[in-house]
Amino acid sequence: MTAEPDDSIAVVATVRDVRDLVRSRARSAVEVCRDALSRIAAVDPHLHAFNTVVADRALARAESIDRDPDRWRDAPLAGVPVALKDNLCTRDVRTTASSRMLESFVPPYDATVVSRLEAAGAVIVGKTNCDEFAMGSSNENSAFGPVHNPWALDRTPGGTSGGSATAVAARLTPVALGSDTGGSIRQPAAMCGVVGLKPTYGRVSRYGLIAHASSLDQIGPLGRTVHDVALTLGVLAGPDPADATSALEPVPDYTAALTGDVRGARIGVPRALVEQGVDAEVSRAVNLALDALKWRGATLVDVDLPHARYAIPVYYLVSTAEASSNLARYDGVRYGFRAGAGRGTANGTHGTAEAVPYEGAPYGAAPCDLKSMYAKTRARGFGPEVKRRIMLGTYVLSAGYYDAYYLKAQQVRTLILRDYEHAFTGTDPVDVIAMPTSPTAAFRIGERAADPLQMYLADVFTVSASLAGLPAISVPCGFTADRLPVGLQLTGRRFDEATLLRVADAYERDTGWSKQLPPILSR
């Protein structure tokens, strides 16, 4: 079912390999691009990692790179095919956030990360499937259907950046961008056996990222190797005048930090937190990974994160509150989906674009009033999980409840951050904190869909770094007996992605996890 995996550029190549092939003109950017496109055409029907593939646009872009080799000689991502999570705005390319609401929305502008990738020579091949508005943990909340895990097609790839993790795991593109609000890069990276980094809040501009929860959202790369993730982060990171929350911190050379040397590194392990509720096979893989790091010269230190156990409720109060406000703009007035009677909808960008078809009564029917247009649009345009969160968040912010829920949650959030600060700077300071990314490996599609709370609770290890704004990486650390990938999560100090990457890379050097091919490719 797949196209000559052994000859394919994508199967053998990392970002660095592809980039070097293109720069040295051993392969043209067009060849690399065609390879990625043919792989997507062959494999993606089984995975549904992509919402949109922009073959013509990608090939035209690759041709332009081939035409001007001098210009791209030093470009860090010259000719590298990249997949973008479908909540990153791309000029003239449909950007849906996997929602009916934005099914035909075409942004008039590029997200900052998109401009930066293209300036670095990347070739965008498509937009990846995800949970609707990046809400979920399994990619089952996409309005366009679930993504299938390349390691086991009946299982989810995790979420919400499940399409991006799948695209990288299935070697459709060597690197992809995701966004992480409470684990949405790290958890699917773990479940798909790839490396995923959520940078420090503010490290990467959010301009053009369709907001889920603004104080938590961060864009980051998913790749097969730590080096590729480091390389890509270097392209994405740095201040952006269009995002007031982007940080002015200088951006180091992340690939230069990958020395392989972790002697003396102090790795904190929150034993109390990880003792319960973690699948035994996951625990075993994570403990073996910690042993490997110890063998390389790192020191394991017990740390206490006493407030981390409150992270789930805090996260679901803060994120839903922000989401309820962020999603208010999808009201059917200016762009996107509009339900109900009345004629057409402006689906353009400047308020008065052409009408597009809409769901509901035929053209010329009696106009309905504003309130019912809002209600119908939002009832039909949003899926059940999005509506659940909008209602939760609206409740959390309501008069009389704000102090008890939102304010209290923000206070506990501060305590969670202090726990981390204490671990990083207290009397027995550590450099990174290690724990499983997810308490289980990939679960079956439909298995948890009926129980949203169970789904929420599975975010236990990822949400606290999001609440604290800290960088965290998931790196593959083995497989379960069923050949399902397991991820090790490392959390670092603010703006110290370099240390995270150095430790993860050192670990990766001692393992062959990233070289394993999912069965969909080796069948």
Next chain:
Amino acid sequence: MSFEPVIGLEVHAQLLTASKIFCGCSAAFGGEPNTHVCPVCLGLPGALPVLNRAAVDYAIRAALALGCAVHRTSIFARKNYFYPDLPKGYQISQYELPIATAGVVELQSRGEPRRVGIRRVHLEEDAGKSLHEGFVDSDRKTYVDYNRSGVPLIEIVTEPDLRSAADAAEFFSRLRALLVWLGVNDGNMEEGSLRCDANVSVRPQGTTPLGTKAEVKNLNSFRFLQKALEHEIDRQIEVLGGGGRVVQETRLWDSAAGRTVSMRSKEEAHDYRYFPEPDLPPAIVDPEREQRIRAAMPELPEARRRRFVERYALPEYDAGQLTQTRGLAEYFEAVVAGGAPAKAASNWIMGELARALKERNTDITSSPLGPGRLAGLIALIEKGAISGSMAKDVFEKMFATDRAADAIVAAEGLAQIDDESQITGLIAEVIDRNTDAVAQYRGGKTSAFGFLVGQVMRAAAGKANPRRVNDLLKRALDT
């Protein structure tokens, strides 16, 4: 029982920045609909606000002029509600920590000084504009223009310190003059760049607890403000007088019907679900920045009025009139700097110049007659080179042609004859030709003197200095 009204105002003023508060689009009024827009002010998915520093500076300038304490840290908040002209479904405003609080404005009310407390000044963005009328399909559709979306506003909230509709109108007028004086707002109420809502309640005279208030919206002229408040006060007194209770609600001033009508009740009031805006860091105003803005502030109208009285010995009335606008005050000082005596400058500015400007429907800042020119005219009068009545003609010509007074006087031979020998010569001729009149005068018929003065003036073609003619003729006849 007699009732006392208690009124507080909420004033929205657009700041005169070149660009919008959270994006680079033009903040100018007008323009073809939806041409001053971008992803940010249209609330497109993924777009983020970035605070315009100039808007903060303007807000600080206004806050300082209102005697407020400017906060080192202020926080933006989202005010959530649905409306088609609100593209994000929330307005970025300030809630718990506004840019400034606790100011005061002093006011004369029925001859008494009154202090009106300023509770807070906060920054926010304006919404777009719903166009319900003027299209062929306006019976079925509403169009929306987002040019105004994201234009910077300050909201100024007073304490409930106003006690009559007239006080409220006087305060609003003073506030408008101050904001225009500061250069932070253009004062244009027709275009909506200055808007006012009022909270009104009444209570039995002599009691302190506040009555139930109604919020009255749509008070977009001084006249509407006063009329609407008068009506609303009467309405509430009538309700209470009839044994009823005032209900807390929002009411709209219907200027055509001349009354306020209920818009929504307390139960229907929005829950705005305010929370801190996560897309914007707190606005930090360090003391140096506040000091820099304070140092660059124009002298405020009240201080200038006092200085005009003290330095130029102007009457209180003149000083008050000349400090109505900054342009007027500056024009006056420029005329004085050009050598004119202060009172003469004041008279000319408030008299002939004000009349001429009004006739041409223009104002002092675009006066065709500069202050240097007016000073030149006044200098000629002071020297006695031209008479007062001639000066008015010269003024008209100056106003129309922008020529200097002395140039007009010279070119048109308007100079007053003040030379003693010249006038004495004319007098001698008149005495020779009018022996009868001279005899009558000398015989005690003093009325003949007026005739002889007229003859001299005629001989001089009206250009002789009348006082000089008077003196010299008297001397010639009496000797």
